[in-house]
Amino acid sequence: MAPTKGVYARSPEPLIVRLAGRGDEDAFEELVRRRQSWVRNLMRRLTGNAALADDLAQEVFLQTWRKIRQLNHPARFPGWLKQTAVNTWLQHARRNDPLSGSVEVQDGDRITAGATGADIDLDRALATLEEPVRLCVVLAYHAQMSHGEIAEATALPLGTVKSHIRRGTDRLRSMLSGYWAADEVC
């Protein structure tokens, strides 16, 4: 590891964001290293497809690299990255059928705990939701954004966001009820 990379690994994020904004490639690399888990997991939940999720995550970071110079307040980077990720997903969803590549699950199917892995089961359940509902649910549960933040990020009315999350939550509860049943038996 180059000496500067070691220094960046120990540096506070706002400083790294500022340096990346000035075109420092090592600083940007450190940002990618720190944030890759969050972005890749978010895209995985939205796409249900690991390869596509990584492609979109790369796109998120390239958008970040293109525009990070415009970020005047480095402390706002986490929210700004979230917005970039949401925009990248929305662009992808507009261009393509967002359910392509994900696993199909019929209405009424229940997912049993332990049959696969929690992540695959969750992806299968999420794949049954309509694209805007899934986006709102993933932002609420994975990104832990408030309803207001989701409304702002997705440009959906607040009432619609609330209703999407309520509907999506009910649907996931029903699909994944095998998980809670297994817990209760144990």
Add this chain to the structure above:
Amino acid sequence: MNEKRNFPLGEGRDPRLMQLFHESEHTHDDDAFVDVVMMRARKLRRRRSIVLLIGCVAALPAAWVLSAPFNDLAQALHGFVAQPIVDVGSSIGAPLIAPLNSVGSAVAIAALGLYAAYRRLFA
């Protein structure tokens, strides 16, 4: 990014789903992803530099070729805009009304009037 909030519930979130989302997260710390992103970022920067260079190189002959016609056009436009609407000859009052007695001032007054009308009707 989630670590600071520590599972905020409320707003209708189901704690069991919250837990499941948390359990489904993977820790990605592989260098391969970072390397691919950085390779693409460097390529992007190189491409931007090349485009800038080509733009500068193309601007030089374009400026050389187009400067004379643009200069002629600007002179013709200036001559037209400065043309007096009413011929007042060389009387004493001519310099006083000169700023208003031109095609340019008439066009400017008309534009301001239209803008005011637009503001009144639609703003």
